[in-house]
Amino acid sequence: MSDELETPQATPANYYYLWHLSALGVIDANYGPPPIALPPEDESAARQVPDPAIGGTVWDTIAAAGPIRPARVALIDVGVSLDHPNLATRLDRQASIDLTTHRYGARVADILDTTTSFDLEEKQAFFAGLNIAPLGNLGLSNDDREYLSDIVAEYAASEGVVRRLYYPESLFASHGTCCAGLIVGEPAAAAGEEGPSLPPEGAFFTDGEAPCPGGNRNTLPYFGVDPFSRLISIRTSFEDDARQFIAAFLYAYHQRADVIVLPRGLPDPERSRVLPKNELKADLERWKNQDAADLFTRIAFADQGAAELEPKAPQKGSNPDRVWHILKQLILGISQHIPIVCAAGNSGESQLIYPASLSADNNGIISVGAVTVEGFRSGYSNYGEGLTLVSPSDDGEVFNRHQLRVNRLSPFAAQHDYRAFAIREYQYSHFSLLTTDLSGAFGYDKGADPWSAVVPFGANPGIGGGYYTGFGGTSGASAQVGGICALIQRAYKSRHNANSRLSGPNVKSILQAASRLDTAVAPGIRSLTADCMNADGEDALDMTYFFGSGLPDVREAVAAALAL
Structure with missing residues (x-):
């Protein structure tokens, strides 16, 4: 980074759009002393919050330790905008894949590439050479092991397609684009410039013209948690198709990803069910509530006698859970080699969604809840047994x-x-996460389509906006932790070599050791504080029930990785 970042500098108030980076310790920011209560006649003075002063960054720390060796982050989500100015150089287009429109994978070709033919579709073997032998024993029965071997052999011999006209990310990739920005977003590169790019002199702090290298007045000098790593988009749908998700995790492993981020749940018909609350069951077991309990039972099980009318009902003698069980064991096995970051869920329940619920001390699955700048669990964030840690996000009523x-x-x-x-x-809390958005009508903020103007192809500067949106949820929280895992892996690579990486349990233990329960979420001043959500006196439970190991300190985590 430039020398200007080594000493605190004055910063305009709009720096607060990156508040979550300072809350995690990615950027050093001094917000000054907490505001104090003043008499009514001086209330205006109390509202004059000083601009934060920015010091160094954890990116400087890693850069000083050795060469920049990007980590590879596999994002299993609904796709990522290929042309977003803050993501274009961070997205690995040659490794990204779409598993929703073709069983064996599809990819959008660069239509400006004149070195290949202009056929509408070309075959390509995305899984060629797939080998899961290094995963070792996955804890499967002989029959299930043979079943998985057949799947692996089928994909290893399969052929997907490279397309030139079909671009589904332009319609459906809003969630993935938001998560990608929080992980690897970087200031928009100038035309023809290859990333990763460092902010030019004054770019991080200026409130004047041309705030970023590209000079596009509609773009921000935006930074994800690790803007020097690369992202592989693995596009999946919400269909209850276990093979699709098996393929996604196999592909992430095949691509030698250093981190896998799953900012959503999986529709496993058994493991994704929300269990009845203990306190609700206790209420229904009371004598005076017996009628309500009987009604609850009849409603809950009313449809079980009509399974033969369900078109997707399994045939007699089949085992519909087999493929889902194999997926579970595959996720657990891959997590021993690659950290898998999962969202805890947004239902406000005292249990985690699947597969975050698989998180345990003996695997590399990292389940992430959300906290607000006020120090409370986000109103929607799931919590409870198995929660690994928390990260900043927005709030819910x-x-x-x-x-x-x-x-x-x-x-x-x-x-x-x-x-x-x-x-x-x-x-x-009124703070949310600002991040990159899918431009146009299908983005979260439904901004103007930057490609609608009549200008030469590729020359439109994005007039009209639509590049950013407020975001949150445990999706946003888990995306940030995915970026932290990338920083840990990148720090380790800087001291070893580009092909080295830490195992899932190693990264997880570093994160947990660097997390704190007695800390505030900057720029807030209240330490992490438990709340009553689903039971009386719930806030008296152990803090780990709400926050896991707590809020991670990225500086400490990176220092631990550099010391290995």
Whole structure:
């Protein structure tokens, strides 16, 4: 990085769009002393929060330790925008794959590439040479091992397609684009410039013209957690097709990814079920609630007698869980070699979604919950047994018999007198994660399509915006932790070689050791604080139940990787 980053400098207030990077310790930021309460006549002075002062970055620390050796992050999601200016040089287009429109993989060709023919589709073997023998014993029965071997052999001999006209990411890749920006986003490169790019002098701090190398006034000098790593997009759908997800994890392993990020759940018909809450079951077992319990049972199991009418119902004698069980064992096996970062879920439940629920001390699955700048668990974030750690995100409103958390700035808040319910109120956070968005009508913010203007192909500067959006959820939290894992792997590579990597359990242990429960989420000042969500007195439980090992300190994690 440039010398200007070594000493604190004045920064405009709009720097706060990268608040989550300072909360994690990726960037050193001094927000000054906490605001103090003043008499009413001086309230205006109390609202004058000083701009943060920016010092060094963890990227400088890794760069000083050795050569820049990018990590490879495999993002299993709904795709990533190929032409976003903050992602174009970070996305590995030659390794990315679409498993939704072709069983054996599809890829969009570069239509400006004149070295190949212009056929609409060309065959390509994406899984050629696939070999899972290094994974060792996956804990499968002989029959299941043979079943998986047949799948691997089929994909190793398969042929996918390279297409020139079909670009599904332009419609459906909003979630993946948001997650990608939080992981590897970088300031938009100038035309023809190859990443990774360092911010030019003053680019990180200027509030004048041309705030980034490309000079596009609609782009920001945006940074993901690790803008020097590369991202492999593995596009999957939400279909309950276990083979699709087996292929996704096999492909990530085949590509020798250093990190796998799964910012969503998998639709396993058995393992993705939400279990009844213990406190709810206890209520239904009381005598006075027997009628309600009986109704609950009849509703829950009303459709079990009509399985033969279900078109997707398995035939008698088949084992529909076999392929899902194989997927589970494959995920566990791969996690021993590659850290797998999973979102904890956004249901506000005291249990994790699948496969984050597989996280345990003896594997490399990292389950991530969300916390707000106010120091509380995000109102929607799942928590409970198996949670590895937490990361900054936005908030969600809560109104139940255990807590009240509402957005007081909403015009609807004034229409209700919540105080009448005498419920304990927790501070709602207005901070969200700014990240890259799918431009055009199908993005989260539905910004103007930057390719709609009548200009030479590729020359449109993106007038109209649509490049960024507010984001959050445990998806955003897990994406950031995926970036931290990339930093850990990249730090390790800088001291060894480009082909070296730490195992999943090693990365996980480094993360846990570098996480703290007694810390605040900067620029907030409240330490991590438990809340009552699903049971009376729940906030008296151990803090790990809500936050796992806590909020990671990236500087400490990188230092640990460099010391190995």
